[in-house]
Amino acid sequence: MGVQRPWQARATWRLAAVMALAVAALSLGAMALQYRLVEARLMAAQRSLLAADLDGFAALYAQRRIIALREAIALRADLGGGEMTLLLDRQGQVLAGTLPGWPEGLARQGEGFTIDPAQEIEMQGQRWLVVARALPGDFPLLLGRSLQPVDATLAALRQGMLALLVGVLIVAGATGWLAAAWVMRRIGRLNDLADQVAAGALSARLPGPRAMDEFGLLETHVHAMLDRIESLNRATHQLSDSIAHELRTPLNRMLQRLSSLQGQEAEVAALKGEMRQTIRMFDALLDISRAEADEGGGGLLPVNLSQTAVDVWDLYEALAEDKGLIPRANISQGLMVLGDRTLLAQLLANLLDNAIKYCAPGDQLALTVAEEAGQVILRLADTGPGMPQSLRDEAFDRFTRAERDRARGIKGHGLGLALVRAIATRHGARLTLPETARGLVVELAFPTLKG
Secondary structure, three states, rough: OOOOOHHHHHHHHHHHHHHHHHHHHHHHHHHHHHHHHHHHHHHHHHHEEEEEEEEHHHHHHHHHHHHHHHHHHHHHHHHOOOEEEEOOOOOOEEEEEEOOOOOOOHHHOOOOOOOOEEEEEEEEEEEEEEEEEEEEEEEEEEEEEEHHHHHHHHHHHHHHHHHHHHHHHHHHHHHHHHHHHHHHHHHHHHHHHHHHOOOOOOOOOOOOOHHEEEEEEOOOOHHHHHHHHHHHHHHOOOOOOHHHHHHHHHHHHHHHHHHHOOOOOOHHHHHHHHHHHHHHHHHHHHHHHHHHHHHOOOOOOEEEEEHHHHHHHHHHHHHHHHHHOEEEEEOOOOOOOEEOHHHHHHHHHHHHHHHHHHOOOOOEEEEEEEEOOOOOEEEEEEEOOOHHHHHHOOOOOOOOHHHHHHHHOOOOOOHHHHHHHHHHHHHOOOOEEEOOOEEEEEEEEEEEOOO
């Protein structure tokens, strides 16, 4: 796998984060459910103990009424044990218990020794589960149990769950990152292959054995698809080259034989012109095939693109002025690229020839060569008729011409921009047609060659 892209690293972290958060959310839900169950069990246990105390006091009350109840509460108050007890007489005086008086704001609810209704109150810095009753004869009774053991147990449980949640997050995050990195690495292999194919290397394939999984099956399908595309592309190029080679020679022979004919000079000249146009078309097709055959290959050397542009511009500037165009050039000096000087000159010559051919007197023609954002930009802009929007997507395909140009009788075969694209691909340059209000702009972005 190649160098990891920034989006790939971000996708890995996002996928790992999603997986970790999903596991953490599931764990947190399970812990919350467990916490509620434990809390309910502990509170139920306290209610059971309080209910047992009430049952014992009820039995004593049934035997000797308030006297037995007072003696039992006094005894339990002396023993302690984390209980809250209080028995008052009709005037509100304390008969027995652990409190000096009735808690302020606590209402008596119901009669007798039943557990319901029970209340939770805050007192002496802790929570209590209490029952407040009015016994027959208007004797207030308060009985309660401290919930401090419950709160302490729940606090310890919360701390344990928090530590466990942190551990789950760490383990889930690490596991998620490893799983996401594995998935993105497999996707990255396919993206590396797609980048190579997009750059024109149809013969590129993924190295190494393919795994017996869905990714391996996808790679197999992609390889089969590329094999088919490469086979069809090779057959098309071979057919084009064969036609160009086979017809170019007889056309040259016919051209030579026409030169020996006498009379009808006008017809002979017209035939010669048509045949030369056809031979130039075949030459252009062969040039495109040669450039495409070499794309991505070696043989490129440091080239001063600035000087090459100056040399070609000097040749075409006079032609532009003769047609009545307004040419101007802005060429920064010393810009180097890795390339083939002859091909680069041919590329620029094709662009200038096209622009001059389609522009009318008074149109402007501007050539710019400059360094922008770490790239060498070659931009040719004109204010001519431009290109129909319907042709922009296929502008660099072979034999692409606008019906408008055919109707105007402008000669050509639609191979100029196809050759420009082939040469640009050979040099690893990005070729685009930026939007413009008028005319046409062709822009090539070359990798900068420092030093």
